[in-house]
Amino acid sequence: MKKLKSHFKFKKHERSGIFFLLLIIVVLQGIYFYIKASPFESQSQLALNTLEQSRLDSIKKQVLNENPSKIFPFNPNYITDFKGYTLGISPTELNRLFAFRKQGNFVNSPEEFQRVTQISDSLLQVLAPYFTFPKWTQKRNHQTKKENADGIRENSTTIRDLNGVTAVELKEIRGIGDKLSARIIKFRDRLGGFLVNDQLYDVYGLEPEVVQRALKKFKVLQPPKVEKINVNSATAEEISRLVYINRKVAEEIVTLRNEKGEIQSFEELFNIIGFPINKIDRIKLYLSL
Secondary structure (H helix, E strand, O other): OHHHHHOOOOOHHHHHHHHHHHHHHHHHHHHHHHHHHHHHHHHHHHHHHHHHHHHHHHHHHHHHHHOHHHOOOEOHHHOOHHHHHHOOOOHHHHHHHHHHHHOOOOOOOHHHHHHHHOOOHHHHHHHHHHEOOOHHHHHHHOOOOOEOOOOOEOOOOOOEEOOOOOHHHHOOOOOOOHHHHHHHHHHHHHHOOOOOHHHHHHOOOOOHHHHHHHOOOEEOOOOOOOOOEEOOOOOHHHHHOOOOOOHHHHHHHHHHHHHHOOOOOHHHHHHOOOOOHHHHHHHOOOEEO
């Protein structure tokens, strides 16, 4: 009996060791069961989300296909997020329309709505019969339906002013996307407005054939009034404001002027290293002697 009791007698440090061992076992067991239970919970949540999405998709399909009579005529320019969703238009497609409208533009035909939103042909076929537009736009839409070989839409309207065209309108030209349209607008702003059509060729990255297509639709109709810079009195900073002349060349022009007393002809500038001789026709539009 004494031997049996001796097996259950532990010293203080032995009891502490046993206690910490049991504590570690309990903690590890808790972690094991927690990790084991988590995947099922995530899968359950995923299953619920999938079921809910399936239910919403089913409702949307029913609205579009089974009960088309429930779609009432509407102006797509004023479509809401909820309306768009029930009609099967994705958030991305709606955002393209919202961005277009935010710029003060309107879609005036089913074809233009598809071009802006990039919805599928099948969805456009379902929605187009319910589109309503102001009467004046319908008269114009009968005049413009085809796209010619140059990648621009044919219509009976006059050519638009290159100094008033928007980035969205520029993108109607095949070969001009978001970056190039923004670059054209920025270049025009730096110039203070295009003075001649050929200045469109000076936009960096714009291919000549793309410029030719653009000039069939956009031309300089109202050139801005430009106060020419006198090279014999202007500072280097004032001369460098011209897009075609950088600061270093402008400083060289001032140095040449100081040496000669006065610059008599534009040909004298050709001796300056870095002077854009090939742009002299453009430069003469902005400089005077």
